[in-house]
Structures are given as structure tokens and as C-alpha cells.
Amino acid sequence: MRDLVIVGAGGFARETAAAVRAVNDLRPRFRLLGFLDDDPALHGTERVGLPVLGGIDRLAEFGDTEVVVCVGNPRNYLARQQIVRRLALPADRYATVIHPSAHLGTACSVGPGTVLLAGAVLTAEATVGEHVAVMPHVVLTHDSRVSDHVTLASGVRLGGGAAVHLGAYVGAGALIREGVTIGEWSQVGMGSVVLRDVPPGEVWVGNPAHRLRAAELPTPAATGPVPQVNGAHPEPEVAPTPDQRWTMPTVVGS
Numbered sequence: 515m516r517d518l519v520i521v522g523a524g525g526f527a528r529e530t531a532a533a534v535r536a537v538n539d540l541r542p543r544f545r546l547l548g549f550l551d552d553d554p555a556l557h558g559t560e561r562v563g564l565p566v567l568g569g570i571d572r573l574a575e576f577g578d579t580e581v582v583v584c585v586g587n588p589r590n591y592l593a594r595q596q597i598v599r600r601l602a603l604p605a606d607r608y609a610t611v612i613h614p615s616a617h618l619g620t621a622c623s624v625g626p627g628t629v630l631l632a633g634a635v636l637t638a639e640a641t642v643g644e645h646v647a648v649m650p651h652v653v654l655t656h657d658s659r660v661s662d663h664v665t666l667a668s669g670v671r672l673g674g675g676a677a678v679h680l681g682a683y684v685g686a687g688a689l690i691r692e693g694v695t696i697g698e699w700s701q702v703g704m705g706s707v708v709l710r711d712v713p714p715g716e717v718w719v720g721n722p723a724h725r726l727r728a729a730e731l732p733t734p735a736a737t738g739p740v741p742q743v744n745g746a747h748p749e750p751e752v753a754p755t756p757d758q759r760w761t762m763p764t765v766v767g768s
């Protein structure tokens with residue numbers, strides 16, 4: 515067992531703690547130490563029975579513990595990438611948390627720092643990048659591709675070969691037609707039915723989905739520049755090495 519610290523203490527962080535406990539109930543895997551959060555009002559308090567240990571900068575005091583960054587909401591879905599940049603940790607420090615009721619089908623893979631909550635399903639040859647939030651009952655069908663720092667809210671469904679690019683936020687229950695692409699840092703409203711490609715940096719809503727407005731990402735903190743929302747992001751996406759990606763273990767006897 516390795517120690518694990520969850521960065522953030524909000525809703526997604528507590529959901530991840532619940533997933534970690536479900537993993538440990540089957541086979542002890544993580545020693546969950548608690549949360550780190552920059553909100554001083556939370557320091558010294560408990561969330562879901564675990565301590566909020568202090569601000570994010572305290573992480574260095576915990577040695578080579580594993581980490582998972584669980585921040586972000588529909589109004590600030592840039593935050594996870596900003597914290598990952600601030601931490602500047604090697605990929606092997608990041609845990610991949612997969613709820614035991616999630617299913618990874620043939621040749622599916624999930625990157626470090628990514629969380630799959632209960633009931634998520636990846637059918638075949640679906641790939642999920644690093645630091646991705648996959649909420650309950652998301653379904654990624656064959657050949658779908660989800661890039662780093664994406665958030666897929668509960669019940670999102672991607673048709674075959676659909677792609678969600680860097681940092682995009684797909685709202686609860688949205689349906690993405692097969693082969694359609696969601697551009698970098700774009701946002702799709704809850705319940706939308708996306709039939710056409712969404713360009714980078716836009717908010718789309720409705721059925722069929724249409725452009726609502728430009729995406730408004732918050733002002734960057736001192737942690738690094740805001741990615742360009744209407745062009746290439748400033749850093750190339752670096753693919754993790756194969757041994758840093760998580761695939762379904764072969765079941766003995768199957």
C-alpha cells in the first residue's frame with residue numbers, strides 16, 4: 515500500500531475518497547491520508563471522516579506519497595490543470611483511481627492522475643488521458659478519445675470515435691454523436707445533444723447543440739498562463755509512457 519493524498523476538498527475530492535474506499539474494500543491499495551486545500555477555513559476540519567491537512571504547498575512534507583488532483587467545477591474547469599502545473603510532479607507520483615464498478619473493455623487505457631467514478635464504462639479501444647475527471651455512469655464507446663484535464667460530468671455518453679480535446683468540460687447527461695470533436699477548453703451544457711464539431715474555446719448548449727457564447731475561463735493565478743482557448747495550447751500534450759497508463763488487468767482463468 516502507498517500513501518495517497520487528495521488535492522482539493524470539494525465535491526469531486528470527496529467522491530474520489532469514496533471511490534478509494536471502495537477500491538480498498540476489495541483489496542487494500544491506498545493508505546488515504548486526507549485532503550490538501552488552499553481554503554484556510556477548511557484546515558484542521560474533517561471531510562467524509564478524513565482530515566484537511568493544510569494548504570497544497572504542504573504536499574512536500576508527505577514524501578513520495580501518491581497524489582490525485584480533484585478540483586474543478588463548471589465555473590472553473592481550468593483549476594485542475596493549474597494545480598498540476600504548480601505541483602510539477604513526475605507522472606509516477608499520480609495515482610489512477612478507478613471505482614471497482616467501472617468497466618474497462620478491450621484495449622482501453624486511462625492515464626495517471628485520472629479518476630473514474632462508479633459505473634463508468636469504456637467499451638473498446640477508448641483512451642483517456644491524464645488528470646481526467648470521469649463522473650458516474652459516463653459511457654465512452656469504441657475508439658473514443660478523451661484528452662488530458664477533461665471533465666466528463668455524470669451520464670455523458672460519447673459515440674464511437676468521438677474526441678474531447680484538452681481541458682474541455684462536458685456537462686451532465688450530454689450526448690456526443692459518433693466521430694464528433696469537442697475543441698480544447700470548450701464547454702458543453704448539461705443535457706445537450708452535440709451533432710457537429712464544437713470549435714475550441716466555445717460554450718455550446720441545446721438539442722441540437724448550438725453556440726451560446728465564448729468560453730470564459732478565469733484569470734490565471736500565479737501558477738501559469740491560461741491556455742489559449744482559440745488556438746493551440748502552449749504546451750504539447752506529452753503522452754505517458756505505456757507503463758504509466760492503466761489498463762484492465764487480465765483476469766486469471768478468463
Ligand SMILES: CC(C)(COP(=O)(O)OP(=O)(O)OC[C@H]1O[C@@H](n2cnc3c(N)ncnc32)[C@H](O)[C@@H]1OP(=O)(O)O)[C@@H](O)C(=O)NCCC(=O)NCCS
Nearest residue numbers: 588667668684685686701702703704705706717719720726
Ligand atoms: C452551459 C452552461 C455553462 C451555461 O451557463 P451560463 O452561461 O450561466 O448560461 P445561463 O444559465 O445564463 O443561460 C444562458 C442561456 O442558455 C440557456 N442554457 C443554459 N444552459 C443550457 C443547457 N444546458 N441546455 C440548453 N440551454 C441552456 C439558458 O436557457 C439561457 O437561454 P435564454 O438566454 O434563451 O434564456 C450551464 O448552463 C451548464 O449546463 N453547465 C454545466 C452544468 C453541469 O453539467 N453540472 C454538473 C455538475 S457535477
